[in-house]
Amino acid sequence: MAVVGQSMRETGAFYIRRTLAGSPLYAATLRRYVRALVAHYSAPVEFFLEGTRSRSNKSLPPKYGMLSMTLMPYFAREVTDITVVPVNISYDRLIEQGLFAYEHLGVPKPKETTGGLLKALHRLNDHFGNIYINLGDPVSIREFIGGSQTSSEMLKPLDLQELTADEFRSVQDVGDYIVTRQQECTVVTISNLISIVLMESLMNNEVLSFEQVVEKIDWLIQVLRNLRASVFENDVKGSIERILVVHKSLMKLDENNRLRLVSSALMNVNSDVQKKMKGHILKAETMVNAIPIIQLQLYANPVLHYLVPPALIYVIVNRGVTNKEKLFEDYYKIRKMLRHEFFHLEKTEKVKFNEALQFCLRNGVVMLSSDSSGVVTSPYDSSGVVTSPYDCSGVVSSLYERGENVALCSLLQNAMVPALRTLLTCVEVMTQRNKCAHNEVLKLVQERAERARRHAYCLSLEAAANCVRGLRRAGALAARDSEQEVIYESVPDILEECRRLIASVLPETNFDFGNSNIVIFNQDLKAKL
Template sequence: MVSTINAIAELQQNAHSPVAFFNDMSKFVSGAGWRGFNDYIGARIYYNGLTEEIKDQVSNSPLIAAKVAALAENQLQREYWLRGSAREARKRQLILWLQDLADQQIDMMVCRMESTTTLRTLGFTMLEFIARAYHQGVHVDKLQIARLLETAKLASQKGISLVFLPSHKSHVDYIALYIICYRFGISMPVTVAGDNLNFAVAGKLLNNIGAMWIRRSFNNDELYATSVQAYIDTILTRGMNFDCFIEGGRSRTGKVLPPKYGILTFVLDSIFSGRVNDCYVIPVSCQYDKVIETESYISELLGKEKKKETLLDTLKNFDVMSLKLGRVDVRFHEAWSLRDYLTTKLHSRPEHSVSELSALDTTTRNWLIRSTGYKVLGDINAASMVMPSSIVATVLLTMRGRGIGYRELIRQVTLLVQRINNSAGKVADHTSPQQLLSSGVEVLGSMVGTERKGLLETTFYAADPFQLSFYRNMVIHLFISEAIVCIGIYTSVKRISSITYDELMQEVIFFSKLFSSEFIYPNNGIESNVKGTLMNMQAQNILKVNDNVIQLSEEEEIALRRENFDFYCFLIWPFVDGIWLAAVSLFALTPTIQEEATRKPSETLWIDREEFEKVSQSFGKTIYQQGEIQSYESVNKELLKSSYEKFISEGILLTRTSYVRIPRKLIALSPDWLPARNQHNAVKCEGKLWDFVGQISKGRREGKSRREIPDITSQVLGLSGEMALGFARELREVRTKRTKL
């Protein structure tokens, strides 16, 4: 068990006492003890004049001066007719205008950490919010906090920053990290935040405690990008702590998302260039028994437009203060020097002749940025705790049948905890499987159904599988190697009893490549990973390997009735179905016979990507209702979107941007992937796309019409044909309208 402390225990003890509430408030107002934030570790903040100091330092950055001069010169090149004094006057005018624009950008993004009064006010509000919403508290590991404080002291002595890189599942992530820094006396970090959260009143308050507002998209604005770089340089050279989310936006699916390299690239450029000597990177895992936003996430994943956050929406969320959402667990991976990591990584590749970070070519820099991003995600996964809600959700979503009795559920919870421990995972500290089950069922609420009336034993079932999948996905990283190996084995085992090692490697390589944007794999190479996974599963008596032939052990096949094997398959089957759906939807991009007759050989039939994704999701919902897909989560738009991105990277899909009226992303099937149609306008069952779908189908769970490969029924092909005709009609209408214009 992990030894933890509840960072907000003091406030929770007083949560239901009005007298204690006002007593706590008076302590925050007066700044008693740690609440005053007067004796903290790290760079000095919260003093009058800090904001102007930073703005002046950023504004006078050589980076901004050089960019302003370059942009002014570029404009003068366009105004080639200017000569002599007129050109010099115009140059001065451009430089003044660009510098003023840069100053405006800096003013919008710089945080104003000058008043501890604001910190105490918001600190009290945030602590009260968390204490009431998450009734079991915010838990941290005692040893990790002690280590974090030592790292903060060392960084302060060296004058370098702590760069916190947390996972991102909820807006509560911001609050949890701020509470921990505030409570344990660590200099508050500057936090990168999208300007969509900079709404009235609350935006200003958040800016006063460290929120750095940046645009969601830079739109190739070179000056703005330089202003951001100069500000990050300033933060790091001053040794101020820094915080950004490596995944970019919040994960709507529960699992860790692939890294977004935007802000990380700025941080690494500070190191590459030598403008900043070093910083300590601290990957952070934030895990929840229950995430406040899951219902809105499900709506978004099913196609509902994301709403821009407003103060009203935030106030509406205060009704969660009366709920029992369990606990938040925040875990800190051991800090590491960014410069040391980059240097060591560079020297691990002997083909790189350059040893200095400042002299790297673009390819090597990009490789190091990518490596750093995935190292951070790996460290986040390694530090993560598995919550009771995730354990209950995982058990309910990886079983055959409609429900499970209490005694069997306890057995499965115990078995899953053993699997987690065997995979080097960590379970949030609870004393028994019964306590884990009770806690998980309590916070999941209506997502877990129970049936008692007229039954011999209380039976549990997944009442809301889609929402439960969010919590199951918090566990999947621990078993992704086993899951992909089992899917590879399943492609043969469901037809014959065994598979050769070479055949398995082909299947594992295929599915690993398909899901490379979905999951974070161990970084020791695919063949080494497969061999290690096979050895572990053989040691657990799940598999039997003889003369490079792999099959299920007799105990697994007969005595356990594939209990372990099914568990790993059930984890990944929804993702297999999702990418299969995306692949099948591509048949709708096949030109009809009529379009082929009028299309020139050099022409490509382009479709609006956003519209295609919407119709594809409707197609998925339809075939789910008709039993062609097992899990509703397989039709979520994030999985479809990432699948199409994968198809683009593999050359299956082409993409371009249309600038007619408004910029729009367009997609089309690559010519060598286009299926042919017969005289009835139906897609022929042949070609690269047909074979590709068939390869994915081999990994799908057996069910309705899915015993043969490829498992594309005439009904599914017919619906994809209707999609194609719909797009064709729309495109003809668009062409007609444009002609009239």
């Protein structure tokens, strides 16, 4: 980009290729350059650990390439320590919220040019609200992974040195940990809060008055603070009024002072764009409401990593009375399938589960069943093999059932539905096709979700891709890399087991996201794409 590129370079930025594959000389030069910056210069190196923008506004699994280059001087003992500072950036309104929603539906991203930037400058006169930058506590690499060990790599010339297998595992541990620390730095904004309330209103097909919205957000703030979230809100009523100005194209108060979601313009996708679309060609009527609902979900997503653990516990218990061992087993399996959708550390999942279970018990989401007393379970099966994920001896096991806190149960259930419904749709497609290319799977998921009128977020190509990768991680899909793309093949027994589990915890609810939903304010606008 003319002018812009040079200006960025003059501030210290440097550009890298999107992939290093097939360019060994370039890769070696980049590694040496980053290594020199860290080892010999005082300027910090700032980069996005996830490797790309999150178009879903959720944390992505980290990429380890740049982090490996950055930590290499420590493993080579060129420096005694490296400090990593996680940073979270939260926005009241994303400048690209419309583009991101279209990309979720498969519309290709427009090419970035200097001319396009200049044409878009007038948009900066609009009201975008606040930006919240929260710096987490610095992490010392020396304290995190311990002292670096001497390896044979240190005997090689600098340009030929590589990370050992153990060192790369340490890099992965650092990357995974930093992403979770960055999640903990999330500042919950009023945009996040009002989006969660409005999304629940949509799913319940129940319109809320302004006073009800204020009351609901006040309650939601307390829930999130109990989950140790950082909520930067004091004047809730004033903040809601401000954010309704910021998001006037997405939500509004009607003549009766009730909060409504504003539908998008009726889009006629021309043939040139259709040829470039990455997914199924959706009907114009589908996109009218899918676009604003996906935009709304983008603002709800940053809060979900707080809600998912207790929400998952609730939907499992909601299907019927269960003991702790079975509860954790199903919880762990679903979390594994949704790891790309809701990134988390698997090694700390038992601790996270126990904390979430205690939250559910304290707040009436689940409760001890009246049948709990005297139920003895054994951690061994008939052949003497340990099967319990918790104990190594017979214990008196508590049984859990659904609690009576209706408001909180509804919130948690609605938080899980989009991801679980998308996951089940992916399973149904792969069960039907058995063998399918990656892009074809995503198209079929979109087509099935549109036909069945499922939650609009099920139309997201990114959400579907995350769920497919999760099924691969769970062993339900085997993958083979071809010259063009990944080919998936179902593992019938495991895929059917996943289907039964997901279907058993997914609530039997039918959401109406069409024009008959009273929460949606329909515009009679037409546009071309």
